[in-house]
Amino acid sequence: MSFFIMKTAFIFGTRPEIIKLSPIIKLFESKGIKFFIIHSGQHKDYNMNRIFINQLKIPKPKYYLLHKKNTSFIKKTVKSIKRILILEKPTFVIVQGDTDTVLAGAVACNILYQKENNKKKKYYNLVHVEAGLRSFDKKMPEEINRIITDNISQILLAPTKIAKKNIEEEKISLGKVLDVGNTIVDVVKKFRKKLDNNILNKFNLQKNKFIILTLHRRETVDQKKRLKLIINTIKNNINLKNFKIVFPIHPRTESKLEKKIFSKNFIILKPLDYFSFLSLLINCKLIITDSGGVQEEACILMKPCITTRLNTERPETIIIGANILTGYNSKKINSSINFFLKKKRYWKNPFGKEGVSKRIMNSLKKFYQSL
Structure with a gap:
């Protein structure tokens, strides 16, 4: 059975999904494998999504979903994606991460897999990239999205050994579980050579300051x-x-803060394009974040990270000493800042070697040949 006659649907709607799916999409494009892209419309702002599509040079989505105000995003998106999948009949439906887009895409795909699929299961096989992440906090919407998606996926692509172990301990027997690594490794390795070397001058910054x-x-x-x-x-x-605090501010965050809260050493920026953000990560001294993806990027780039959350679904970064979890405790945040400013840290990247996208493609090929 030829791998090149199959069709794959990629579903994304937010910045991290676009970035992490981009190397797989580019690989499929270079190999002549049929695919199409659905953009859920979850992030509408240009600086939060379309700029990344342009910068990473991936094809524009074939379908871009629009949403009316005061309507349920997930409910509406499930219906829209279902209609598209019925029309296109893809063999694989690929979602990445833990957003509401992921949940909507997964649910839509599962409904068709269960009700409309033929006996050979040639259509609507759900592939969860970044499967098995767990914060073990079910109050987080992202945690529920991860668990549901993992439980209904035919292929679960875990980014680390811990993520794979989480799935195995939950005894999710429906899908095939593979430890392939994290696609962000491919992204960082590929694009760090194409970064903006003038980024420090642009914002009047000094390396490691x-x-x-x-x-x-x-x-x-x-x-x-x-x-x-x-x-x-x-x-x-x-x-x-004596340090500048570079704060690329999310629209949701900006709406909650008054400008007078910041001191003179804060540099408040609109959301950055990926190359600019990666350039800043490479040149900074320290990262303070509540983002899961930034924890990974910091770890890969050997930059210490402080995570201001009560838990993390990236425990590997804590175990190897690349990251400190502080919660919302001022003393812990302060002590962690002081620790990382004084002490250099070295660790081994836990997110796999370069070539993650190729391993994913080969895994899908083997699965397709077994249908």
């Missing part, structure tokens, strides 16, 4: 006390007085 701050998660941003505590702790840390 600034830290990067990113905050966007609901459990942080939607509770103003937590958000203000993090900002004030960083602002009042004595050891950061």
